[in-house]
Amino acid sequence: xxxxxxxxxxxxxxxxxxxxxxxxxxxxxxxxxxxxxxxxxxxxxxxxxxxxxxxxxxxxxxxxxxxxxxxxxxxxxxxxxxxxxxxxxxxxxxxxxxxxxxxxxxxxxxxxxxxxxxxxxxxxxxxxxxxxxxxxxxxxxxxxxxxxxxxxxxxxxxxxxxxxxxxxxxxxxxxxxxxxxxxxxxxxxxxxxxxxxxxxxxxxxxxxxxxxxxxxxxxxxxxxxxxxxxxxxxxxxxxxxxxxxxxxxxxxxxxxxxxxxxxxxxxxxxxxxxxxxxxxxxxxxxxxxxxxxxxxxxxxxxxxxxxxxxxxxxxxxxxxxxxxxxxxxxxxxxxxxxxxxxxxxxxxxxxxxxxxxxxxxxxxxxxxxxxxxxxxxxxxxxxxxxxxxxxxxxxxxxxxxxxxxxxxxxxxxxxxxxxxxx
Numbered sequence: 001x002x003x004x005x006x007x008x009x010x011x012x013x014x015x016x017x018x019x020x021x022x023x024x025x026x027x028x029x030x031x032x033x034x035x036x037x038x039x040x041x042x043x044x045x046x047x048x049x050x051x052x053x054x055x056x057x058x059x060x061x062x063x064x065x066x067x068x069x070x071x072x073x074x075x076x077x078x079x080x081x082x083x084x085x086x087x088x089x090x091x092x093x094x095x096x097x098x099x100x101x102x103x104x105x106x107x108x109x110x111x112x113x114x115x116x117x118x119x120x121x122x123x124x125x126x127x128x129x130x131x132x133x134x135x136x137x138x139x140x141x142x143x144x145x146x147x148x149x150x151x152x153x154x155x156x157x158x159x160x161x162x163x164x165x166x167x168x169x170x171x172x173x174x175x176x177x178x179x180x181x182x183x184x185x186x187x188x189x190x191x192x193x194x195x196x197x198x199x200x201x202x203x204x205x206x207x208x209x210x211x212x213x214x215x216x217x218x219x220x221x222x223x224x225x226x227x228x229x230x231x232x233x234x235x236x237x238x239x240x241x242x243x244x245x246x247x248x249x250x251x252x253x254x255x256x257x258x259x260x261x262x263x264x265x266x267x268x269x270x271x272x273x274x275x276x277x278x279x280x281x282x283x284x285x286x287x288x289x290x291x292x293x294x295x296x297x298x299x300x301x302x303x304x305x306x307x308x309x310x311x312x313x314x315x316x317x318x319x320x321x322x323x324x325x326x327x328x329x330x331x332x333x334x335x336x337x338x339x340x341x342x343x344x345x346x347x348x349x350x351x352x353x354x355x356x357x358x359x360x361x362x363x364x365x366x367x368x369x370x371x372x373x374x375x376x377x378x379x380x381x382x383x384x385x386x387x388x389x390x391x392x393x394x395x396x397x398x399x400x401x402x403x404x405x406x407x408x409x410x411x412x413x414x415x416x417x418x419x420x421x422x
Contacts, residue, residue, distance in 0.1 A: 011184075012110065017047040018097040019058055039095050047096065049107075052188050052212055054114050056086060056094075065175070065184060068094060074111030080104055084111065153215045154192070164193040166284040168276035171209050171219065174269050183272065187211040187218050191273060193287060205291045209273075221265050225296035228264040229288050232272070261285065342369060395419050 020039040045060040049071065056068040069088025076082050080098045084107075098104045154163045167190045175184040187209060194206040207227075209219035221227075259281035260274040275281035346365040350356070356364075403415035 012049045012051060012106065014047040014049075014096075014098060014103045014107065016044060016099045017058075017103075018042075018044045019047075020095040020097070021091060022093050022095075037093075048184075049110055050185055050188075051110075053185070054110065054117075055185060056084070057184065071111060071114045073115045074108060076104070076108055082107055082111075149213075149215060150190070150210055158194055160197060161194060164195070164287055166191040166193075166275070166280050168280055169209070170274045172272035172274065186271075189214070191284060192217070193223070193284075193291070195291075205295065207288075219271070221268070223288065223291045223295060224266065225292070225299050226266045227292055228262075229273075229285065229292070230262045230264075231285065232260045232262055342366075345369075 019042045021042055023038040023040055043060045045058055048057045048059070049055070050057075054071040056071055058066045058068055060066065067088075068091060069086030072085045072087055074082050074084045077095075079101050081095065082098070082104055083093060083095050086092055086094065096107065098107070150165075169191045170188045171186045172183050173186045189209065189211040192206075192208040192210060194208065196204055205223040207219070207221050207223050208217040210217050259278050260272055261281070263271045263273055265271070273284075275284065342365055345368070346361050349364060350358075350361050353361075399419055400416075403412050403419065406412045406415060
């Protein structure tokens with residue numbers, strides 16, 4: 001919804017516009033005038049004009065957007081028919097036929113603004129790039145008043161912070177009102193990175209895009225570990241985004257974005273950021289990557305600490321549940337039970353033989369206890385031997401002693417191998 005509002009603010013749209021092209025590739029022949037030129041009707045569709053750069057974009061019915069260059073001037077043939085002059089090298093003259101008089105008047109008003117701006121640029125007093133110092137240099141394609149307004153706005157919104165500004169930028173993205181896959185110019189202005197307030201913890205790095213003359217960003221997001229900024233080759237950009245090679249400038253025909261990046265934000269469609277200056281683009285790429293890598297490292301470190309805490313908790317739990325701990329817990333009650341049984345047994349002996357002395361009773365108690373322990377021990381050993389015999393073929397002790405009694409080691413080894421393999 002925010003991007004759709006930005007689209008309406010930056011684009012002037014005219015619907016049901018018929019477009020015609022001259023038969024001689026936009027050149028006036030000798031004796032021809034705009035009123036008697038030969039034209040070829042192309043098709044009808046929607047005409048859009050970017051308010052900032054005055055780029056003409058035509059959307060035929062059922063087709064993708066077609067850049068027509070930048071509006072330079074216009075001549076009104078009648079109330080509904082206008083011949084526009086652009087800086088496009090192929091179609092420098094285009095005839096537009098509107099269905100409403102108000103649309104024709106609005107188009108003529110924008111054409112007059114284009115003529116005024118073009119004349120100003122040719123006199124050499126046109127808009128220029130401004131250099132702003134907020135702890136660093138940043139060239140921004142803003143007018144001086146718009147630049148000052150942006151700085152005042154940023155200082156009020158982010159007190160105590162130093163925003164990083166990267167000017168001469170254009171943002172392209174999906175057309176909110178167009179077909180799927182179409183890309184249009186969403187705004188021209190400056191990219192801004194806002195660092196968190198200084199502290200001992202890593203905060204959130206904001207990524208903003210301000211249009212020229214606007215005090216509210218048309219893009220607001222955060223630089224996270226999944227945010228990606230990929231530099232696009234020129235040939236890829238020319239195939240994907242025809243606007244980049246058709247963006248017009250009144251003052252120079254070669255003022256085109258030098259470098260473009262594909263920006264991927266989680267949960268949002270991909271965007272294109274194009275910069276006029278390669279140095280500005282390189283600075284933005286470096287600062288962006290530093291913050292993106294820092295966020296990725298912060299998330300990785302946090303996950304590592306959480307994993308270490310979980311391992312420590314599991315280790316403490318295993319220690320509490322270990323064999324030695326369990327044996328220690330069982331040993332004391334078992335010892336107390338054995339002592340109690342011995343005492344009861346000794347009392348029973350004394351009750352049955354009261355004429356015996358206490359020393360005799362004690363000796364008999366310990367002897368009987370030892371005999372009982374040996375009995376149970378032999379029973380356990382016999383049970384173990386029986387269990388082993390069920391799974392493996394046992395080797396008798398006399399056979400092993402016979403092998404061990406042999407004089408030579410070779411004979412002893414051979415005897416043991418025969419016992420094992422038998």
